[in-house]
Amino acid sequence: MPNTTVQRFTEQLRQANFQTWEDAVGHRFVQEIFAGTVPQPVMAQYLIQDHRFLDSFLTLLGGAIATADTFEARLRFGRFAGMVSGDENTYFLRAFEALGVTPTQREQTPDTTSTQGFSAIMREAAATREYAAILAVLNVAEWLYQDWATRGTKPLPKDFVHAEWVTLHDNAFFNDFVAFLRSELDRVGPTQQAIAHDFFGRAVGLELNFFDQAYQVPH
Numbered sequence: 394m395p396n397t398t399v400q401r402f403t404e405q406l407r408q409a410n411f412q413t414w415e416d417a418v419g420h421r422f423v424q425e426i427f428a429g430t431v432p433q434p435v436m437a438q439y440l441i442q443d444h445r446f447l448d449s450f451l452t453l454l455g456g457a458i459a460t461a462d463t464f465e466a467r468l469r470f471g472r473f474a475g476m477v478s479g480d481e482n483t484y485f486l487r488a489f490e491a492l493g494v495t496p497t498q499r500e501q502t503p504d505t506t507s508t509q510g511f512s513a514i515m516r517e518a519a520a521t522r523e524y525a526a527i528l529a530v531l532n533v534a535e536w537l538y539q540d541w542a543t544r545g546t547k548p549l550p551k552d553f554v555h556a557e558w559v560t561l562h563d564n565a566f567f568n569d570f571v572a573f574l575r576s577e578l579d580r581v582g583p584t585q586q587a588i589a590h591d592f593f594g595r596a597v598g599l600e601l602n603f604f605d606q607a608y609q610v611p612h
């Protein structure tokens with residue numbers, strides 16, 4: 394491709410954060426997910442934190458439903474919110490059971506700083522009432538996960554705790570949704586560049602920290 398080709402806006406955002414993005418999608422956690430070898434205490438810590446992430450994430454999706462500028466987009470976000478509130482929630486509960494994570498352990502585990510950071514940035518983006526800011530954070534959360542999940546090698550590990558964490562982020566419905574999120578940000582981002590870059594860049598940094606902090610437990 395000649396380098397005079399104008400890149401999609403979402404590709405410009407990723408390029409602006411290239412190294413951090415690559416460090417996240419190639420993280421030790423991702424490698425160990427595909428190998429089926431994430432140590433039990435690390436997987437437990439990761440999923441306890443991620444289940445909290447999901448709560449703020451739904452706030453952000455609500456912001457997208459409220460600020461989207463088309464009916465079609467609102468319908469897609471609505472369908473996605475239904476999916477997230479259904480299938481994925483049962484994954485977490487089944488995984489906690491399989492890993493021997495008790496309700497008490499979940500309650501007593503404090504938020505890591507990256508969990509707090511995500512919760513804050515998702516609420517901040519929702520509070521801007523700017524569709525482009527909300528889309529920037531959603532794009533990182535979804536696209537970065539799709540990127541690592543689709544880069545890994547098959548066959549998947551036998552253990553469902555590992556395998557399903559990949560398939561949740563690499564399936565036809567999800568891939569379609571990421572394509573939609575990117576096309577929305579490509580469409581509305583160019584007139585809101587500063588806010589889109591700000592939220593996108595901060596969210597990529599938080600994704601890397603989130604993986605790192607899963608290992609900050611004795612294992």
Ligand SMILES: Cc1ncc(C[n+]2csc(CCO)c2C)c(N)n1
Pocket residue numbers: 443446447450477481533534535538561562600603
């Ligand atoms: C730190 C962190 N970042 C992104 C995701 C990915 N993600 C978050 S909510 C959601 C929607 C339905 O799966 C997806 C894909 C995650 N799980 N944890």
